[in-house]
Amino acid sequence: MSSSLSRREVLRLLSFLSAGAAGVGTIPLISELFASKATAQTSSVYVRENIATFMQSPTKIAALRRGIQVMQSRSDTNPTSWIYQANMHGIPSSESRRLTAWRTCNHGSFFFFPWHRMYLYYFERILRQASGDPTLALPYWNYSDFPDQRTLPEPFRNPLLSDGSTNSLYVEQRAPGINQGTTALASAEVSYEGAFQRTNFFHTSSGQQSFGGRRVTSGTHRGSGGGLLEGRPHNQVHVVVGGNSGWMRQVEMAARDPIFWLHHANIDRLWERWLLLGNGRVNPTNDSDWMSDRFTFFDENARQVTLRGRDIINIVQQLNYRYDDAPLGNQILMRGMSNAERSSQATTMTPQLLATTPTNNQQMLIELREAPVTLNLRFPQSQGVRPFSSSRTITAGSVTLNVEKVEYNPRNSIPYEVYVNLPQGVPPDRNSPYYVGRLALFAHPQKATFSLDITETVRELQRLNLITGDSISVTFVPPGGEMHIMQRTDRAREAPDVVRFERVTITTTN
Ligand SMILES: [Cu+2]
Known part of the structure; x- marks a missing residue:
């Protein structure tokens, strides 16, 4: 018919x-x-479900665990094995082999979204076949739309199942509070509002911003032009789950943690949600590099395959999957978007310096160790004008916190909490209005500038009259509870290395 x-x-x-x-x-x-x-x-379209729904079905959870277990039992030279797949994202420093497609993940450019979509697509096919369940689809972790889903999903937390067998969804290499279910992601870590307000998929020069990252002509493993969504929630969630030295905080090890795949399914879902908002939000289908550059993967039969951007634009028609997005999610999304489209022209403007740490002649670097550090930023061109006083409420453009020329140990560094104008004596609280997120140095090139969109925080502090003085402070706090626990269990034998940077600035594209 x-x-x-x-x-x-x-x-x-x-x-x-x-x-x-x-x-x-x-x-x-x-x-x-x-x-x-x-x-x-549409009967052949796989539905990627929220893990909160998915885990209600013991059959589905069992299939997911079995698929991972079977992949883990395969030799690491087999492209359909757990380790081979993880090594396509990154390889540990101890690994000397360089097999096909290893260490080819794309970060810090506009290839971030398409590469990870392709990666998940073939991983999901391999996982499905390994599980023996022809209906299995990858679930996603929706820390975005539901505040009560911001702790690690319960099936991932315990090393053993009730029958005493190994839980393949668990790895020890996570921040302790994550596996205990006591550390919840904070809204400042998972907010996608800044990213969603952008209508441009890519940007073309540093200092500009976009949803999807900087335009480049070929893939970048560690670029410095990450888009806003790659920064938050993507990088934020990586370092909060990974802690100081867990797998999720390192590009080289991240994909060995099963939660990686659910995290990235959510990132992939958010890309779809961004497109649904319309108003100029489109994929860069006019860019021939984005559309036609080929990336290498393996299918469930270990056959080498390639995909291009043009092959993965329509997830239902081209890749046979969709997300289970509930109407409730839509409502939350729309409410989040209520304060208007303020970004479309901003991307073409040069950022203006609002505040900076004092420049020193000796070119001394600022160092972060295991104690909180507060820096006072001055307003250079102000001459009495206070750029953040309530009368100058930011209504358009965006405000960005920049940590310039950061050096760090990618295998072991503290994901500092960052606060703006935290008053002396007030205990740092990730759910307070001062909190802007983590110093999330995931896939961050050495000596590059780390940026965090702080527009919403600044606006809220202005509203609460908490940002009135002649200077503005930025405080870096090591996640205290976690450090304490790690000392007690003697897991901090390799002391976190110092994080160094040149200065901290606040800029606006207003
Ligand atoms: Cu990632």
């Missing part, structure tokens, strides 16, 4: 219906078409 309803039309209907804009029953014609034509055509 030939179909009068194209797949594209079906999909539009599907997203329309699931968005909750109208009940199925209110449009009988559409619902009839939907019932008669769509079901058959």
